Amino acid sequence: MKKNIKLVAFDLDGTLLTDDKQITEATWEALKELAKREVLLVPCTGRPLSGIPEELVQFPGVRYLISANGARVVDVKEKKVLREELIPVPLAERVLKIFYKYDCLRELYYDGEGVVGQAGYDRVAQYHRSPAVVQYFLGSRQPVPDLWDKFYQENRPVDKVQGVFREISEKARAYEELAQIPEIAITTSLVNNLEINLKDVTKGSVLCEFAEGLGIARDEIMAFGDGDNDLEMIAMVGTGVAMENGIPELREKADYVTVTNNEDGVAKVLVQQLLMEG
CATH class of the missing domain: 3.30.1240.10 (Hypothetical Protein, Haloacid Dehalogenase-like Hydrolase; Chain: A; domain 2)
Structure with a gap:
């Protein structure tokens, strides 16, 4: 791989999913190839756990889920909550x-x-x-x-x-x-x-602390997002990627800007930056 990336985190709506809430075949193929190379794939979403597509929950390459903007981190394989950051x-x-x-x-x-x-x-x-x-x-x-x-x-x-x-x-x-x-x-x-x-519960802070616990440094993380709730995540990781359909502030913070969620934006970066040989 061109970059020493050990973990890829991705927002769902407006990022991994199309506007029709689908995961395209090109995106699935890229995720499958990363899983073969033992790169951790971590959905990092504002959705509740119940709103994460079942095909992602069951996907062999996904072990951990970060939901509700970081309020809940779950180990899918062990079926247990690893972290909760709840509002009193x-x-x-x-x-x-x-x-x-x-x-x-x-x-x-x-x-x-x-x-x-x-x-x-x-x-x-x-x-x-x-x-x-x-x-x-x-x-x-x-x-x-x-x-x-x-x-x-x-x-x-x-x-x-x-x-x-x-x-x-x-x-x-x-x-x-x-x-x-x-x-x-x-x-x-x-x-x-x-x-x-x-307060202080964001996708970025929780993702980076969680990854550190797995022995993964920030510069070994690539993350994708499109919205306001992705700002810290994109800024904090080693490689932050904004979608073309993302908000201007996010595109300014990102290391890369890819095409839209309806044009396989996530898959194209994964292929070009992590999967292409040479």
Whole structure:
């Protein structure tokens, strides 16, 4: 291989997956070849564990999953949680109260599963306009009669809190309120969402600390991303790759900018930088 890369991390939406939420044949072939060469392949996503495509979970080259922007790290082979960075109940309650001031689709992540109120679940198409995203959401979220009731019944820390807004102006106002809470990290992966994690919990920090525990240095990591919640990951690893469809700030931080997620952007870099001989 051209680079001494021992671990490849990749965001899912807008990166590894096409807009139709598929993994192309070219991408599968590149991942299979890396797995043969014993390169660790680590999905690193804002999704809950329940939202990670089953074909990736079952793929022999994937042993570890980083979900909810780093809040949960799982060993797939051993079927155990290796790390949790959860939002305490009082802090999650404060965030949820702010989200309830606005017209947004509110979600809580518990134990790697996304939970949403039934009313929001039934109206998902008003918040997610892409049919592929709606289908993904309906297939990966657990509807409950009332989200507040679920929160108080559980009475325990959450992986992540998310709000998906109908109006960008409301997202901006919610962000201003949330920014007054120093104990949280606020990121986005969509134009109209806000993702809340515990402070200092990001894909980048968790990925690099996790890799270090495996004896893998930052300069031995290649990572791919497209959104705001990928910024630290792309900046912290040895080789950061941004998608052409990614946000401008990410493209500026990256070592490489590849073509879009609909044009096999991940596969092309893997082939050119890691798999081509010579």
